[in-house]
Amino acid sequence: MLRHLAPLAAVFALVAPAFGETAEEPVTTYTLDNGMEVVVVEDHRAPVVQQMVWYRAGSADETRGVSGVAHFLEHLLFKATDNLESGEFSEVVAANGGEDNAFTSYDYTAYYQRVAADRLELMMEMESDRMKNLRLSESDILTERDVILEERNQRTDNNPRSLFAEQMNAAQFLNHRYGTPVIGWRHEMETLSLEDALSFYGTYYSPNNAILVVSGDVVPEEVLELAKKYYGVIPANPDLPERIRTTEPPQTAARRLTYKDARVAQPYVSRSYLAPERDPGDQERAAALTVLAEMLGGGTTSFLAEKLQFDNPTAVWTGAFYNGKSLDKTTFDMIVVPSDGVSLSEAEAALDEALAAFMERGVDMEQLERIKMQLRASQIYARDNVDGIGQRYGSALAIGLTVQDVQDWPDVLQAVTADDIMQAARDLFREESSVTGWLMRDTEVTQ
CATH class of the missing domain: 3.30.830.10 (Metalloenzyme, LuxS/M16 peptidase-like)
Structure with missing residues (x-):
């Protein structure tokens, strides 16, 4: 995969290993030359590994008018890339005895795969592919937009407790995006477009805005070599915006x-x-x-x-x-x-x-x-x-x-x-x- 990416000069700055409070949870950190953080947490009790890629971009980073686009894009990342057909990512994970999923919060979006330790390289190959090589069509937008609207139906609109909590948040946060639901307001979700999704993807899905966390039966140096091979060749986004949020005014009325x-x-x-x-x-x-x-x-x-x-x-x-x-x-x-x-x-x-x-x-x-x-x-x-x-x-x-x-x-x-x-x-x-x-x-x- 990633055949089309020109190899970059790989100069990687290693951060000194940081160890947890006991020998049971040793943590080693690195920073790749393109700015991607790598965190390795060793746990050799079972031959299992989990790879997680965390993007510092969630629903609170959306621009006004496109609420829900962060979560929408999370769904769309399981569509086709330059090297995988739509849906093939999860099929490959399952065929290798693993499980995968993703989730969106106000402050981040994360993707993970949990597999046998000897399948880590395959997971990195596929995850790094969709960091930059997503290929979306108008058909993908229409199909997946219906999916997230149905998700809102099931989890929010059909649940008075969820609707109540949504209103509580909206009343609590007068100016901050935490007052907007992660899944989005329905009337804005209905108009999410291919351009909206690609804009968020192009802005935030880059190695210098991502953290790779690998936990389980691994050796840190081996994880680093794989990270260099698959993530290290992806260019950083030089135009990554500073993470500036609107702030709450003084709250002076109950x-x-x-x-x-x-x-x-x-x-x-x-x-x-x-x-x-x-x-x-x-x-x-x-x-x-x-x-x-x-x-x-x-x-x-x-x-x-x-x-x-x-x-x-x-x-x-x-x-x-x-x-x-x-x-x-x-x-x-x-x-x-x-x-x-x-x-x-x-x-x-x-x-x-x-x-x-x-x-x-x-x-x-x-x-x-x-x-x-x-x-x-x-x-x-x-x-x-x-x-x-x-x-x-x-x-x-x-x-x-x-x-x-x-x-x-x-x-x-x-x-x-x-x-x-x-x-x-x-x-x-x-x-x-x-x-x-x-x-x-x-x-x-x-x-």
Whole structure:
């Protein structure tokens, strides 16, 4: 493959190997001469390897008016290239006993194959081919546009919870593209064109905008040689735009919404707050918020469960969620599902009372230690499969974090103090930066 590409002078700058916190997860990094990052995570427990290519381009990098084009292009990358027929990529992976897929987020798009270790070269040959040699037709556009519209039908339009979450995001982010759904707004998806797809492809699908993560039964030096052979010959994009995002203005007014739908099986209250993300070399606030989410809503032993499900049973379920792994500001979310006979207004009041009680009581030190132990255990278990390993490093590097940040994260979490958590909570729970939503049946009243 790639016969038509002229060989380039291969001068590759090697970054000093970086090793994980234990010998079980050695990590080696390289940078190819064309700017592509290569991350190799060795795990010799099984003769399996996973290749992932992460592009620093997701739905939040789209221009206005073409929402969904990043996800649309993800689908289109399984069409024909100079060397493969449409659909042949996945057929070859399956014929070699492997599995492949792809996914799009706000901040990145990733493609992966999981195969026997001796099939890595074939995977690199095919993946590098579609980095620059995609061949699309108008027929491909029409066919795959119908596919993504049907995907939206199934996952969003037919699910009132998804439609509600979409509206919550749109209300939370006044100016940032995180307020636009990854799959896109339907009316814009319907007009996505060949030109839209090729424009996004030509702008962002280049080695200097990509990270190769190979995890499993591999030797770093051998991975590097294969990366040189297949990815290293692809020219960098000299016109790759700087990754500049619109920023949120100061949020000075609390927002509320109600979403009514006859299909709602269980009404509930949702509350989100604008929250800081994990930043390179500065992960302490995100770590405190991660622990706070577990403390407030991480299961039946959490504070919200104690107050709303057991002490004064106004809810059948409560939860709190935070994921700081984003390029820009994210959200901290809570959900209260009221018990039978409890109105949404009463459930919301109970949530406010519980949060006030938590701010007054402070951190339960026994609970804090238990949460830290659970987090440490989950991080150890995450090393047991090549998919989790590749995801952890790829998703971090795609948003600007470093290998060192990934390796430091477990210790940063363990260093979180009660004072850190309470300061994070005080900074977070600003009514002005909140959105409160009620998901309800269309026959219900709002009081």
